Amino acid sequence: MTRLRPGRPPLRRVALTALSALVTVAALTSCAAGAAPAPSLSPDAVVIDVRTPAEHASGHLKDALLLDVTGGDLQAAIPTLDPNAEYLVYCRSGNRAGQAIDLLEDAGFTDLTPLGSLEDAAAATGLRVVAGD
Numbered sequence: 001m002t003r004l005r006p007g008r009p010p011l012r013r014v015a016l017t018a019l020s021a022l023v024t025v026a027a028l029t030s031c032a033a034g035a036a037p038a039p040s041l042s043p044d045a046v047v048i049d050v051r052t053p054a055e056h057a058s059g060h061l062k063d064a065l066l067l068d069v070t071g072g073d074l075q076a077a078i079p080t081l082d083p084n085a086e087y088l089v090y091c092r093s094g095n096r097a098g099q100a101i102d103l104l105e106d107a108g109f110t111d112l113t114p115l116g117s118l119e120d121a122a123a124a125t126g127l128r129v130v131a132g133d
Helices: 009-033 055-058 073-080 094-108 118-125
Strands: 045-050 087-093 112-117
Touching: 009 118, 073 094, 087 094, 087 118, 094 112, 112 118
Parallel strands: 045 087, 087 112
Antiparallel strands: none
16 A cells, blocks of 8 residues: 655646647647638639538538549549649548648649648638538
């Protein structure tokens, strides 16, 4: 049995309190760190949804251009896109948006902003989420 010294909390309680504080700080900062900075949405910016047509139909940003990256639509559209325009790209989780950004960068596009998920994109741009085509 461990004897406690008067006036000093047990080491285990101190360690648990410190761990709890660390977890709280990590949780709060991870939310802030994962959020993309809000881009300045110019009227000429092109918002691209790189999800599947079914995902797009279930909900997408108003006026977003659907170019399914896994279906090859984005790759096929690259020659028709203006390499000097501003593009904001989103998907379901941010993974395909990152792949799309890489493809566009490889093709010489420079004004690219990954928006992450649909929810992140809506928050960053202020655009409404609409359903249907």
